[in-house]
Amino acid sequence: MSANTHVEGIFRAILVNRPVGQIASIASQLVELLQTANERNVRIRDDQPIAMGIAGGRLRIAFMHPDMSRFYGPAWQMPIGAADVDGREQIVMLIQSSNDHRIHLHLTNPLYRESTNYISADDETMYPDSGVSDLYSYEVFGTHMAEKLLASFGYFTDEELQSRRDKHEPLPPPHKWVSNNLRRPFSLLGNAIASLRTLRDGPIGANVSAHLGKESFRGLCVTSTGGIPQGGFASSSAVTVAAKNALNALYDLGIDADRLIQLACQAEYGTGVRAGSLDQATEQIGKVGQGTLISSNPRDHHRVIGDYPVPSSRFQTVFVYSVDRDRDAWRWSAGLYGRTPESDRLTTIEIRKMTGKAAELAAILVRLPLDVDFFQVIEDELVRDGVLGPEKLQWVYGTLRDLPLLATCEELRRLFYDQRQWYTNQLVKHERLDKDAAAQRTDAIFDSLFVGWHTPLLRRVTRDGRFVEESGVPLRAIVGYLFAEVARNFYLIHHTDQWIEYVTRSQWGDRCVDIDPERLPSIEEMVEQLDWEKGLDGPQVLEAWLERCGAMPFNYNQDLEDEQLSAADPLKLHLIRGTNFFRGLPLIDLVEAMLKRAFGRDAVAVRINAAGQGDFFQVHVDTECANINDVKAFVQKAFYSRFGIHPENEFVEPHPGGPAVGVRLARYDQLPELIRRLEAASRQGGAEPQRRDDRSTEAAIEQSGTP
Known part of the structure; x- marks a missing residue:
């Protein structure tokens, strides 16, 4: 060729x-990478292969957390x-x-650089052993590896703190904490x-071992650029997906899209994300300009449930920034989140672990x-018209009744012990394990479910209006949220004229x-500033x-x-007023009330975005x-x-x-x-690829030293 x-x-x-606009941007980003390689004396060899991975973020229109x-x-x-x-x-x-x-x-962005720009390729902690074979075991392995890598750059572990x-x-400032x-x-x-190294079987496993195995791997030179807004647009997933695609191409590993998605999800389990x-599926195989409802069940291989139109001509959405969810949200939580792991109150990360x-x-x-x-049981009826019939509704409510309203970690562990033999038998039956292997796997899975969080201290009001503070996991409310969230949002899909009402109902599930x-x-x-606010900050x-x-x-x-x-005659599932996934923030609750006071209850709705707890949140406007410009000015x-919030991007409107x-x-x-070809294609499509610094492609290429 x-x-x-x-x-x-x-x-x-x-x-x-x-x-076409994205093509123009990618061409410009590649020029940036050429410049970075030159300016930072990156050791890239002109005559050797190089792989490229490209991945954008994702916009979640609705259905927060049910995956x-x-x-x-x-x-x-x-x-x-x-x-x-x-x-x-x-x-x-x-x-x-x-080979070094x-x-x-x-x-390219100095904000994400560390004190040194390399790690050892031979670090034993980056090579999972044969016992790391599923999401549960990878979570433990990957988190330990990530903590060690970060500690090598001078971040402080929980033990050091x-x-x-x-x-x-x-204590060092929070931005220097590993967690x-x-x-x-x-x-x-x-x-x-590291997650690629869990592929051990067949031709793909042999290929991975030949290129990334302990005996064969000699190192990598990676350059990267991108500016996906942080806080609800899956920017970390995009980094992982881009890296997976590049490695798959570089070594011709032969991994198909479905497995790449699963591996990218597994990799993020090692970075504190349990979902x-x-x-990853949307970033890998999503369709441009289409809002697609995708199943998250691994057995479905990312099956498309349906493509549903968004009534964007009437309802518009803008993303507003709040505060950094893992560093600052605790200060704005009115006591909901703890600052540190030893607090009675869970940190934002611990809450995500628990609810996840x-x-x-x-x-x-x-x-x-x-x-x-769970969702498999009720999917057909919700897809049909957004409402569960009596039989499935009774099944959901019966399931919830079997879950405790409140239980400490110790109480849950005791309940789990009673299920040990049953779960072992399930592994024997469905995963074809022998009894000893199934018993060991059961213990490992049970232990992993209690790692990374402890019994929370939470507040609520009772039915009669009393304020209570209680220690325990509100398991029924958390799982009830998952059921209610899919019901509310399927009802929304089938009744888009009630958009504001059902976005508001969805937000109830993350209200503080x-x-x-x-x-x-x-x-x-x-x-305006009010008299009683003066002197406060x-x-x-x-x-x-x-x-x-x-x-x-x-x-x-x-x-x-x-x-x-x-x-x-119980309430319909989409009308349930309680449940919670504890990913909200009182600051966002107040903004929601302010917007509804200013523009009307039926004019605007607020929804936390993706993982929530801060960062960007959604403001939906019935035009x-x-x-919408009046809403922005008010915000x-x-x-x-x-x-006193001054984000780099006050408003994000994704493309x-x-x-x-x-x-x-x-x-x-x-x-x-x-x-050159990408730039020419973008020009033919109507884009104007004029770089921010006005330097031509030829000048950048000449500076980089490549012909």
């Missing part, structure tokens, strides 16, 4: 199902990417083999590589067979405090507002007590009732100015992007020709 034909094939692979293991609900989402040449909303990564026993990572506390020594940085680029890249594979494991805990407690998952909008000041007063302002407007902890057990679930004055791709150039010095 001639060089021109080879480059043409790579060019065509990148263009498939990709908007948890053993529930496996769907999500309605689409891939996103840059709108034009100046955008950077996708990861572009170049990877070449090296190091993994080098060179990033605790030692300092015990000695009454000052707050598990999704730094080196951690993501390390897990992307299904919907984000809730469906697995529930499936074992109610003895749900391993070949059945109840606030009556009518108790707030007028819109004219809310855009940041979280102090929030707490003063919560006190003055009579905010009360949300009753997550509402409609979930035994007699309510056993009623002869028949309010103007700037009443929210950003009032609370459609194409699916992920991995390609391999035979030589690095063919990259300039590929860039």
Whole structure:
């Protein structure tokens, strides 16, 4: 094959199902990588192959959190990417083999660089042994590996922090804690590589061993660029997916898209993310410009449940920033989240661990067979019209009645012990394990479900209005949320004219405090500083507002007590008022009340975005009732100015992007020709690829030293 034909094939692979603006952006990003390689003296060899991985983020339209293991609900989402040449909303990564026993990572954005730009390729902690064979065991392995990598860069482990506390020594700032940085680029890249090493069988396993095995692997040189907004757009998934695609292409591993998705999901288990594979699936195989409802069940191989139109001509969505969920959210949580792991209150990370494991805990407690998952039982009726019939509704409520309203970790462990033999038998039956292996696997799985969190301390009000603070896992409310969330959102799909109402109902499942909008000041007063706010700052302002407007902890057990679930004519599932997944923030609850007070209860709705707890959140606007620019102006004055929040991007309005791709150039010095073709294609499509620094491609290429 001639060089021109080879480059043409790579060019065509990148263009498939990709908007012209994103093509222009990718070309510009590749020029940035050439410049970075030159400026940082990156040791890339012109005459050697180089692989490229490209992956955008994802926009989740609806269905927050139901993709948890053993529930496996769907999500309605689409891939996103840059709108034009100046955008950077996708990861572009170049990877070449090296021979110096190091993994080098060179990033264009200095914010994500570490004190050194390499780690050892021979580090034993990056090579999983044969016992690491599933998500549970990989979570333990990958997290340990990530913690060690971060510690090598000077981040402080939980053990080091605790030692300092015990000695009454000052703590380093939170941005230097390992627990707050598990999704730094080196951690993501390390897990992307290590999880491939769990492939041991067949031709693919042999191929992985030949290139990435302990005896054969000599290192990598990686350069990467991209600027997907952090906080709810699956930016860490995009890094992982881009790396997987590049490695698959570089070594010609032969891994298909479905397995790449599963491996990318597995890799993120090692970075503190415990969820299904919907984000990775959308980034890998999503359709440009289409909101697709995808199953998260691994047995479904990312089956498309349906493509549903979004009524965007009437309802518009803008993403507003709050605060960093893992570093700052505890300060804005009115006591919901703890700052450190030894607190009675769980940190944001610990809450995500607990809720992420809730469906697995529930499936074992109610003895749900391993070949059945919760959403699978109710899918057909919800897809049909969004409403469960009496039989399936009774099954859901019976399942919830079998779960404790409140239980400590110790109580749950005792309940689990009673299920040990049953679960072992399930593994023998469904996974064909012998009894001894099944028993060992049972113990490992049971132990893993209690790792990374402890018994929480939570607040709520009771049915009679009393304030209570209780220690325990509200398992019924958490699992009830998963059922209610899919019901509310399927009802939304079938009744889009009720968009604002059902986005609001969906947000109930992540509400922290109840606030009556009518108790707030007028819109004219809310855009000005009030006398009683003077002298207060940041979280102090929030707490003063919560006190003055009579905010009360949300009753997550509402409609979930035994007699309510056993009623002869119980509430429809989509009308349940309680349940909670504990991914909200009182600051966001207050903004929701402010917006509804300013523009009307039926004009706007707020929804946390993806993992929640802070970062970006969604504001939905019914344009028949309010103007979206007026809403933005209100947010700037009443929210950003009032609370002293100054995000880099005040508002994010995502653009459609194409699916992920991995390609391999035979030589690095063919990259300039590929860039020229991408730029020409973007010009022919109407884009104007004028780079931010106005330097031509030729100048950048000449500076990089490649012909």
